Amino acid sequence: MNATLPRPRTTIINEAEINALLSVARRSDSGRVREVLAKARQMEGLDAEEVAVLMEIQDATLLEEMFAAARFVKDEIYGNRLVLFAPLYIANLCKNECSYCAFRAGNTELKRRTLTQDEIAAEVKILIDQGHKRLLLVSGEEYPKEGFNYVLRAIDTIYKTKSGRGEIRRVNVNIAPLTVDQFKQLKEAGIGTYQLFQETYHRETYAKIHTAGAKKNFDWRVTVMDRAMEAGIDDVGIGVLFGLYDWKFEMLALQQHIRHLEEKYGVGPHTISVPRIEPAGGSTLADRPPYAVSDADFKKIVAILRLAVPYTGIIMSTRENADTRRATFQLGVSQISAGSRCNPGGYAELGDGHDAEQFQLGDHRSLDEVVRDVASLGYTPSFCTACYRLGRTGADFMDLAKPGLIKEHCSPNALSSCMEYMMGYASPETRKTGEKLVDRELATMPGKIGETANELVSRVRKNERDVFV
């Protein structure tokens, strides 16, 4: 199947059902809200009707009760760890016209750049030297002459690049929808998560803002995770670009997409991303998003997702400023990017700067500053990549995650990878904060988990690297 061929309309998203749920939920009372919150605390997820009930909460007391439930679920399942990564933009060429993005084909003000493999290696070396272990490869939807092979070579370059005792241990990708055959090649290349955002699940809005190129095809995009799953990639990340359409509609559509994947493939998405539209060069829509999401609603979105899909990671990027990011950590976020650049060559400062970037970032702090902040707030900065490297992905991961077993692996691994960062890359101030946190965690971690964590951390302190269970 080719992206340019028409595809039959898929039934993954049922708009009539979403609209019906939205109108019923408006009439919910506090009793019903509390029933839903009690169910959410059992950590078995929520159905679409229950999500709709929570979205309508206005009362401050009920809102606080919902946030408390989200904090409870986050803590039970994820403990206090936060996984860190950085995006790596390899090219900003694009054939599409997405009206919110600076990379769109018609934006003549953008400086176009495709990194060579040597330039990619130079970027990766910088990120390794900062202490990163996980990267998210990002590109516009047009590759140089060699086509998709360019992406495969880039992944190979990333894994082969070493610096000192460091290396990138997991490469996730956010690139345009692929065919099943291309996904098989991506799997061969050893990717972690395949991530793609639907932008908006509202068909009519989608058609208005995607006016040229393969991305015009809503169905080709909404079925992308089906093709990934068919190709054997069971670790997928979905998302919505908030601000394009009513966030409540998008939340219920996300639920439908998740249920579709669970029912058809036995496993839902590994992560959900919640980007909000940021100003972007050459885009008036990005300056004034038609359905801008307020900070208050944004917090609601994170908390409701945590309650609705407790075992799915929630990713918070540096589109958001430091304060907003902090506020969402306790409500359910499990992964954050740090020290990001969204222009190809941005880490090595190849010279294009803002003239080549995709949108304006909200958090400009370095990885070291973010790690220090996270640790001083009591969260463990984690660089762990164990699950993916031990084959704990897809349904295997979910089986492990559901009874809360994952904590047994993740908490010790978070601490050992955190210690590896502190010893190898942190500034003296950050190291002091980080080591204090690790010691405190080790002292309070109970039983078998505590023993494992102590053993892993002491091996790192004795100069071993890359230790995990």
Ligand code: SAM
């Ligand atoms: N080109 C591919 C695509 O569109 O799916 C993959 C990479 S694209 C660079 C990654 C994501 O950036 C898009 O899916 C979109 O959600 C997001 N994005 C684009 N413009 C944005 C903006 N102005 N503010 C925030 N996020 C934006």
Ligand code: SF4
């Ligand atoms: Fe191209 Fe992706 Fe930007 Fe759309 S969002 S213009 S497809 S890079």
